[in-house]
Amino acid sequence: MLRFILTRASLVIPTFLGVTFLSFLLIRLVPGDPIEVRVGERGIPPERLAQLRHEMGLDQPMWKQFADYIGNVLSGDLGTSIVTQNPVLDEFFTLFPATVELGLAAMVFAVLAGLPAGIIAAVKRGSWFDHGVMGLSLTGYSMPIFWWGLLLILFFSVQLGLTPVSGRLDLLYYVEPVTGFMLVDTWLSGEKGAFASALRHLVLPAIVLGTIPLAVIARMTRSAMLEVLGEDYIRTGRAKGLSEGRVIGLHALRNALIPVVTVIGLQVGTLLGGAILTETIFSWPGVGKWLVESINRRDYPALQGGVLLIATTVMTVNLLVDLLYGVLNPRIRHAR
Amino acid sequence: MKRILLGAGLCMTAALALAAPAHAAKTIVYCSEGSPENFNPQLNTTSTSMDVAIPVYNRLVQFEHGGTKVVPALAESWTVSPDGLTYTFKLRQGVKWHSTNDFKPTRDFNADDVLFSFERQWKTDHPYHKVSGGAYDYFKDMGFPDLLKSIEKVDDHTVKFTLSKVEAPFIANMAMVFASVFSAEYADSLLKKKTPEKIDQVPVGTGPFQFVAYQKDAVIRYKAFDQYWGGKAALDNLVFAITPDAAVRYAKLKAGECHVVPFPNPADIDTMKKDTSINLMEKEGLNVGYLAFNVTKKPFDDVRVRRALNMAIDKKAIVDAVYQGAGTPAKNPIPPTMWSYNNAVEDYPFDPEKAKKLLADAGYANGFETDLWAMPVQRPYNPNAKRMAEMMQADLAKIGIKASIKQYEWGEYRKRLQAGEHQMGMMGWTGDNGDPDNFLAVLLGCDAARIGGSNLAKWCYKEFEDLVQEAKRTTDVGARTKLYEQSQVIFKEQAPWFPVAHSIVFMALNKNVTGYKMDPFGHHHFYPDVDLKQ
Numbered sequence: 001m002l003r004f005i006l007t008r009a010s011l012v013i014p015t016f017l018g019v020t021f022l023s024f025l026l027i028r029l030v031p032g033d034p035i036e037v038r039v040g041e042r043g044i045p046p047e048r049l050a051q052l053r054h055e056m057g058l059d060q061p062m063w064k065q066f067a068d069y070i071g072n073v074l075s076g077d078l079g080t081s082i083v084t085q086n087p088v089l090d091e092f093f094t095l096f097p098a099t100v101e102l103g104l105a106a107m108v109f110a111v112l113a114g115l116p117a118g119i120i121a122a123v124k125r126g127s128w129f130d131h132g133v134m135g136l137s138l139t140g141y142s143m144p145i146f147w148w149g150l151l152l153i154l155f156f157s158v159q160l161g162l163t164p165v166s167g168r169l170d171l172l173y174y175v176e177p178v179t180g181f182m183l184v185d186t187w188l189s190g191e192k193g194a195f196a197s198a199l200r201h202l203v204l205p206a207i208v209l210g211t212i213p214l215a216v217i218a219r220m221t222r223s224a225m226l227e228v229l230g231e232d233y234i235r236t237g238r239a240k241g242l243s244e245g246r247v248i249g250l251h252a253l254r255n256a257l258i259p260v261v262t263v264i265g266l267q268v269g270t271l272l273g274g275a276i277l278t279e280t281i282f283s284w285p286g287v288g289k290w291l292v293e294s295i296n297r298r299d300y301p302a303l304q305g306g307v308l309l310i311a312t313t314v315m316t317v318n319l320l321v322d323l324l325y326g327v328l329n330p331r332i333r334h335a336r
Numbered sequence: 337m338k339r340i341l342l343g344a345g346l347c348m349t350a351a352l353a354l355a356a357p358a359h360a361a362k363t364i365v366y367c368s369e370g371s372p373e374n375f376n377p378q379l380n381t382t383s384t385s386m387d388v389a390i391p392v393y394n395r396l397v398q399f400e401h402g403g404t405k406v407v408p409a410l411a412e413s414w415t416v417s418p419d420g421l422t423y424t425f426k427l428r429q430g431v432k433w434h435s436t437n438d439f440k441p442t443r444d445f446n447a448d449d450v451l452f453s454f455e456r457q458w459k460t461d462h463p464y465h466k467v468s469g470g471a472y473d474y475f476k477d478m479g480f481p482d483l484l485k486s487i488e489k490v491d492d493h494t495v496k497f498t499l500s501k502v503e504a505p506f507i508a509n510m511a512m513v514f515a516s517v518f519s520a521e522y523a524d525s526l527l528k529k530k531t532p533e534k535i536d537q538v539p540v541g542t543g544p545f546q547f548v549a550y551q552k553d554a555v556i557r558y559k560a561f562d563q564y565w566g567g568k569a570a571l572d573n574l575v576f577a578i579t580p581d582a583a584v585r586y587a588k589l590k591a592g593e594c595h596v597v598p599f600p601n602p603a604d605i606d607t608m609k610k611d612t613s614i615n616l617m618e619k620e621g622l623n624v625g626y627l628a629f630n631v632t633k634k635p636f637d638d639v640r641v642r643r644a645l646n647m648a649i650d651k652k653a654i655v656d657a658v659y660q661g662a663g664t665p666a667k668n669p670i671p672p673t674m675w676s677y678n679n680a681v682e683d684y685p686f687d688p689e690k691a692k693k694l695l696a697d698a699g700y701a702n703g704f705e706t707d708l709w710a711m712p713v714q715r716p717y718n719p720n721a722k723r724m725a726e727m728m729q730a731d732l733a734k735i736g737i738k739a740s741i742k743q744y745e746w747g748e749y750r751k752r753l754q755a756g757e758h759q760m761g762m763m764g765w766t767g768d769n770g771d772p773d774n775f776l777a778v779l780l781g782c783d784a785a786r787i788g789g790s791n792l793a794k795w796c797y798k799e800f801e802d803l804v805q806e807a808k809r810t811t812d813v814g815a816r817t818k819l820y821e822q823s824q825v826i827f828k829e830q831a832p833w834f835p836v837a838h839s840i841v842f843m844a845l846n847k848n849v850t851g852y853k854m855d856p857f858g859h860h861h862f863y864p865d866v867d868l869k870q
Contacts, residue, residue: 036747038381041715041765042477042790052471083373085468085533094552150583158590165588168554171365171575177551283579285553293371293553293580 008322012315016308020073023307024066027300033058034082034298056082069304078308079301083294088305092287096309097180098168099286102278103271105202106210111264114214118221118260122229123248134222137215145274149208149281156204163204166283170197205282209274213267220263224256231255258329265321269314362868363573364849366860367585367594371553371578374468376536377513378457381473386513387860391545391558391574392434393516396425396450396495397507401861402853404622404674404770406511410445410542411495416811420502421485425450427493432563433519434546436538438529441521445542447489452520454487463527468536474514478768479503502809504816505771512769513859517542544569544863553578570851570867586844589614595846595868598860602662602719608844615845619854620673620838622767624666624775625717627708627728627834628792630759635704642831644694645760646684649731655837658724662842666835668824670775673856674767675813676820681828692735703736709753709761713746716858717764717839724836725762755787756794762836763792770856772820776804780832793832800826 035044035052044052053059057068072079078088117137121130157165168182169175173194175185183202186194228234229252237247276288283289287306294302370384377389396411408414411425431445456464457475464470475481483506485498499506509515522540526532539547544566545558556576560569577594579585582601588594590613600608600616608616629636629645636642651665667683670676695701710725711718718724725741732739739760744752753761767774778784782801784791800823807819827833843854851865 031745032747038473039747039750041750041763046788048476085374091552150587153584153587158587161591165591165593166579166584167577167593171363171555171577174549174557281581281584283554283577283581283584285551285578289553289580 004326005323008319012319015315016312017070019311020070020304020308021066023304024069027295027298027303028062030295030298032298034300037296037298073308078305081294081299081302083297083299083302088301091290091302092306092309094180095285095287095290098182098284099272099275099279099288101181101183102202102205102209102275102284102286103268105206106208106271106274107213107264107267109206109210110213110217110267113210114217115221115260118218119225119248119253121218121222122225125226130222133218137218140211140215141219143211145208145212145277146281148211149204149278152204152208153281164197164201166201166281168198168201168284169194170201173197205278205284208281209271209278212270212274213264216263216267216270217260221256221260224259225252228252228256258325261328262321262325265318265324268317272310272314361870362571363575364571364595364862364866364868365575365577365593366596366862367579367588367598368556368576368860369578369582369585369599370580372550372556374536375539375547375550376468377516378453378472378475379468379470379536383858388556388576389513389516389539389541390543390859390861391863392539392541392543392547393513393518394431394542395511395513395515395517396427397511399511399770399855399857401864402855404508404856406507409511410450410517414507420504420809420811421499423497423499423506424490425495425497427495428565429493431542431565432561433522433542434540434561436540436547439522439525439540441519441540443521445517445519446492447495448492448520449517450495451487451489452523453516453518454484456518456523457514458484458487464523464532464535467532472514474512474768478509478512478514480509504808504811505769505773508769508771508774545574566864569863570865571862574862589844589846592846595849596852596860597844600842600844602660605661605842608842613847615847615849617843617845617852617854618840619843619856620664620671621716621841621858622671622673622770622856623717623764624669624671624838625663625715625762625764625836626666626669627760627762627836628753628758629832629834630756630761630792630794631832632756632794633759635698635700635706636759638698639830640694640698641700643684644691644698644735645732645737646831646834647687647691647694648735648737649728649834650686651683651834651836652686654724654727657727658718658720659837659839660719662719662840663837664840666837667828669780669827669833669835670772670820670824671767671838674770674772674775676772676817678821678824680821681824683828684831688731688735695735695737700736703738705738705740706759707742708732708739709742709744709749709758711746711762712743712749715764716766716841717837718762719839721762753792754789756792758792761792767857772816773804773808776820776823777808780804780827795830795832797826797830797832800830 034056035049057065080087081091117133121133124130153165156163173191175189175191175194178185178188182198186198234247234252237251275286276291278284279286279288280292291303291306294306368384368387372385372388373380375389377386380386394410396409397406398409400407410428410431412428414423414425416423427447433441433445435441455462457472458481459465483499483503485500488496490496519540523535526534544561544564546561548557548559550556558574560572562568579588582599585594585597586600586604589597608614629642631637655663655665668678668681708725708729711721729739729741753763765775765779778790780791780795781804782796785794785796803819803823807816810816841858845852848869850867850869855861
């Protein structure tokens with residue numbers, strides 16, 4: 001087991017370096033630098049430009065900037081945002097709980113809806129329900145997040161007035177952040193109605209962000225179930241007179257879950273990518289929206305640090321899933 | 337599994353069933369377009385960041401609500417010495433500072449605060465100069481470091497600014513947001529606690545609204561300041577709900593979650609105009625989009641050619657197609673909302689035949705080849721430079737001029753235009769201080785015509801220059817108006833530009849909002865007069 005962990009962990013280092021290099025390079029390939037973005041029509045005298053570039057370290061050769069950056073990162077310093085002058089790490093962790101909360105809610109929605117849909121579709125293979133679920137999941141998977149989000153807002157919030165358009169909490173409430181998770185903070189605050197308000201604000205963005213994972217999970221569950229349902233032991237179970245519920249719920253589902261868990265783990269990347277768009281539409285103060293603003297302002301340290309931290313999160317979760325996979329399926333563990 | 341599903345379902349239904357709680361009395365929600373960099377207007381350059389400081393701070397003088405006229409604020413009055421070099425401000429007495437959990441002011445506003453606010457930006461050895469990066473772009477761009485000779489405290493309620501040269505727009509510059517007055521006492525207390533950067537994050541001012549809290553990227557809260565020297569605001573609370581997407585801002589306005597919405601989607605304007613549930617306001621922006629002819633290059637050194645081009649391009653068609661109702665054709669280099677705008681000036685008519693004749697007179701009967709530079713980005717004064725360039729190209733082809741469109745990356749584009757590499761180049765300008773000097777001298781003056789300067793026509797014309805310089809040295813507004821009016825006549829005769837348009841800015845409001853006035857500088861003000869009908 002230890003060897004398994006070490007092998008997996010060693011793969012993290014090159015990935016980490018690659019991500020750092022790409023995020024460093026790509027933002028610099030975008031035309032315009034932080035100074036030009038803020039200068040505008042007025043222009044800037046050459047001596048001021050040189051001074052500002054020097055202060056930001058942009059006058060150094062690219063390789064040196066990168067080497068310095070890596071050095072700082074290794075010592076735990078992600079730099080300070082050019083725009084706000086706050087440490088990137090602080091900014092990230094102020095906003096990250098909002099993204100995690102949204103991601104978890106989306107995942108809960110995707111799993112709660114996707115698993116049963118996939119199971120029923122597999123059991124009733126070829127029925128209208130099966131075709132319906134597969135058709136809808138393909139639609140969901142192909143839906144542009146931006147469009148889908150606006151559509152839901154216009155219908156549920158503007159037409160029906162059921163949910164708030166955007167934000168995390170009604171402006172009537174002011175809850176001092178303790179954990180950064182609005183559901184927890186509003187619960188702790190004990191303010192009447194605040195928790196319900198936070199929940200109402202979470203519904204639409206969670207559905208929007210959870211749609212793609214939902215589609216993937218439903219399809220994956222269905223095919224895994226179909227495979228398992230054809231196994232000999234299922235036939236044996238039925239032959240020995242087990243109830244259908246027991247055959248499916250206990251024997252089939254448990255084995256079908258193994259590939260599904262892997263897929264769920266892989267969805268974390270999709271979730272964080274989707275969060276960038278979802279947060280922008282729903283004015284959700286998470287790291288996604290923050291990254292978009294950092295790109296617009298060419299805030300190099302914020303963007304690099306943000307991408308790096310998100311990549312680290314995705315890598316960690318994937319590593320955990322791999323380990324969990326080993327736990328769930330002893331064959332894998334022992335094969336190593 | 338079933339139980340979990342049922343539980344989650346119940347939770348969601350329960351949450352949905354609870355109707356949205358009504359807003360507390362007189363809380364106005366402004367759905368702002370982005371997050372502020374910080375709360376110090378001395379450090380910022382973006383309008384988004386200026387907006388969050390405006391409710392909190394005052395300046396010695398301010399622009400009147402919705403206009404460009406300078407009126408007294410923290411200074412009750414001011415006098416200018418006969419040589420125009422010394423400005424003495426008499427400060428208002430009894431002005432109270434806001435307080436926070438960590439800071440309780442022990443004194444009223446006085447001259448020390450004025451000195452602190454300017455010296456931080458000015459003196460490189462000031463203890464606060466380097467705090468929060470200390471860029472002070474506006475202070476430097478408006479030429480303050482060289483312009484200021486000294487700032488003296490005459491007594492607690494009198495401050496004397498001495499300038500190194502006569503500068504009539506000085507008073508207008510002092511009304512700009514970067515000239516906001518900060519509390520020296522608060523600054524001292526923060527310095528003692530070794531947290532000076534807090535001054536830029538937890539603002540303490542004298543303004544109509546007091547800062548309450550900022551939840552990063554989400555909500556900024558203010559409450560009305562009871563002891564405001566101008567009288568308490570009609571509103572009780574002011575909330576900025578940060579909403580970056582324009583379509584979502586509109587949805588929030590419709591759902592009653594916002595009262596005031598800036599920067600609507602151009603594509604939504606038509607729908608908004610027809611929407612009886614909202615109030616759509618519009619105002620010409622303090623800007624101009626133009627095409628500059630480089631007069632140092634042939635054939636644009638010939639005024640007849642420049643006039644011919646002014647007649648050859650169908651301005652109305654361009655404004656209709658490119659601005660789609662959000663622009664008015666420009667004839668002068670300054671916008672109509674600015675004082676001294678000369679409405680008597682007549683624009684060149686669209687007359688290709690006459691243009692051809694003028695070209696022939698100048699010796700270009702068969703036309704010529706030239707370049708036409710177009711911005712690669714959307715700007716407030718020009719939503720689509722490429723499309724505009726294509727329309728101009730087509731019009732010019734009709735009188736035999738072959739113009740090839742050139743584009744560069746935005747930073748590079750500006751640099752090359754300022755270096756004068758172009759023959760014809762598009763650009764624009766948004767005013768900073770509402771003073772005509774900020775357009776006429778900056779964009780058409782001789783000093784700016786140097787290589788690297790912002791006079792893109794590289795046009796230095798003595799008669800025009802003399803008028804603008806004299807206006808700069810004259811402090812009487814009536815006399816300055818006459819000089820600027822005259823200078824616009826010369827501009828038209830000499831035609832160094834083809835002025836294209838002034839763009840129109842839109843604001844969408846809830847019908848219950850009263851007294852809101854659009855600011856010509858594009859800022860957003862919620863005092864005075866702004867109220868909510870109950």
